[in-house]
Amino acid sequence: MSPIIYHDISSLREALQPYRGQQNDKQGRQQRIALVPTMGNLHDGHLELVKIAKQHADVVVVSIFVNPTQFGVGEDFDSYPRTLDADVAKLATVDADYVFAPSIDAMYPVLPPPTAVLSGAIANQLCGQSRPGHFDGVGIVVAKLFNIVQPDVAVFGQKDYQQLAIIKQLVRDLSYPINIIGAPIVRADDGLALSSRNQYLSANERQVAPVLHQALQELAQSLKSTALSQQAFDKLLVDTRTRISDAGFVIDYLEIKTDELGSIMSDSTTFNIENKNIVILVAAWLGRARLLDNQLVVVN
Numbered sequence: 001m002s003p004i005i006y007h008d009i010s011s012l013r014e015a016l017q018p019y020r021g022q023q024n025d026k027q028g029r030q031q032r033i034a035l036v037p038t039m040g041n042l043h044d045g046h047l048e049l050v051k052i053a054k055q056h057a058d059v060v061v062v063s064i065f066v067n068p069t070q071f072g073v074g075e076d077f078d079s080y081p082r083t084l085d086a087d088v089a090k091l092a093t094v095d096a097d098y099v100f101a102p103s104i105d106a107m108y109p110v111l112p113p114p115t116a117v118l119s120g121a122i123a124n125q126l127c128g129q130s131r132p133g134h135f136d137g138v139g140i141v142v143a144k145l146f147n148i149v150q151p152d153v154a155v156f157g158q159k160d161y162q163q164l165a166i167i168k169q170l171v172r173d174l175s176y177p178i179n180i181i182g183a184p185i186v187r188a189d190d191g192l193a194l195s196s197r198n199q200y201l202s203a204n205e206r207q208v209a210p211v212l213h214q215a216l217q218e219l220a221q222s223l224k225s226t227a228l229s230q231q232a233f234d235k236l237l238v239d240t241r242t243r244i245s246d247a248g249f250v251i252d253y254l255e256i257k258t259d260e261l262g263s264i265m266s267d268s269t270t271f272n273i274e275n276k277n278i279v280i281l282v283a284a285w286l287g288r289a290r291l292l293d294n295q296l297v298v299v300n
């Protein structure tokens with residue numbers, strides 16, 4: 001069935017009201033509402049988030065909103081693909097219940113909003129460093145979506161690893177009663193992480209793009225070898241950077257962090273994977289597309 005679309009806050013709230021405090025007939029528990037926030041131009045990665053949401057809730061709301069406050073000057077806000085009809089058709093295939101597609105005026109009576117949601121140190125690195133103010137915009141729009149939908153569950157992709165960490169922090173610090181679920185990265189057959197911005201790639205660039213994932217996988221494999229001197233560790237990073245650059249990317253960052261985005265080298269000059277859960281994070285430009293990817297290093 002096609003999801004029902006709402007463009008304004010009060011109609012969506014009215015539609016969701018009957019689910020609040022209602023018992024689920026089959027299991028006798030309260031009905032649960034899930035939110036999947038997106039910027040639209042949906043692909044299989046987004047649809048996977050909806051499928052996960054459906055496993056955790058009785059009703060699923062997908063928001064589609066290209067949020068102006070998270071785009072910097074000179075970024076692709078104006079050209080970001082807006083494909084609402086096609087998005088709704090795709091959402092019908094996974095039985096999403098509601099689409100919330102507000103106008104900018106509905107979301108931001110005053111723009112820029114004078115109220116801020118700041119995320120501190122975790123947001124001042126990686127994407128936050130290359131896109132100043134980006135996570136302030138994400139923070140306020142997600143806080144608003146949480147207040148509008150009041151979901152029990154919200155699903156975000158691990159592709160945007162830093163964003164997911166910031167949202168978990170937001171939920172903790174603002175005491176939202178929301179279970180945040182991180183969904184695994186959905187990839188094309190050749191390993192490229194699905195992303196709306198992949199369509200900015202030329203045919204040639206699209207051929208090259210999987211190098212990003214391959215380089216991260218190989219680095220993750222090398223990092224598993226127990227103890228590495230600082231020198232060996234640095235060389236691995238340099239070699240990986242060279243491989244990615246030689247393929248034609250302009251690297252924005254390539255960093256290795258603890259899975260909570262802390263520093264991995266704080267207490268010693270030897271890198272020892274056995275002590276840490278770590279993640280490799282990359283953002284790199286290929287032509288007009290800024291691609292994100294990451295790889296958790298799992299020790300078997």
Ligand SMILES: Nc1ncnc2c1ncn2[C@@H]1O[C@H](COP(=O)(O)OP(=O)(O)OP(=O)(O)O)[C@@H](O)[C@H]1O
Pocket residue numbers: 037038039040045046049155156157158159160183184185186187193194195196197198
């Ligand atoms: N390949 C993917 N696998 C899992 N989740 C994804 C994937 N791509 C996007 N998501 C998640 O979908 C949600 C909405 O993201 P968004 O609409 O920005 O899509 P996107 O494809 O990441 O677009 P962009 O190219 O603008 O970054 C986010 O939680 C994001 O992490």
Ligand SMILES: CC(C)(CO)[C@@H](O)C(=O)[O-]
Pocket residue numbers: 037038039065067070138141142160163
């Ligand atoms: C979470 C989000 C929908 C907020 O605009 C956006 O940052 C995204 O699509 O990842």
Ligand code: BAL
Pocket residue numbers: 039070071160
């Ligand atoms: N998924 C990330 C949203 C952005 O790049 O603004």
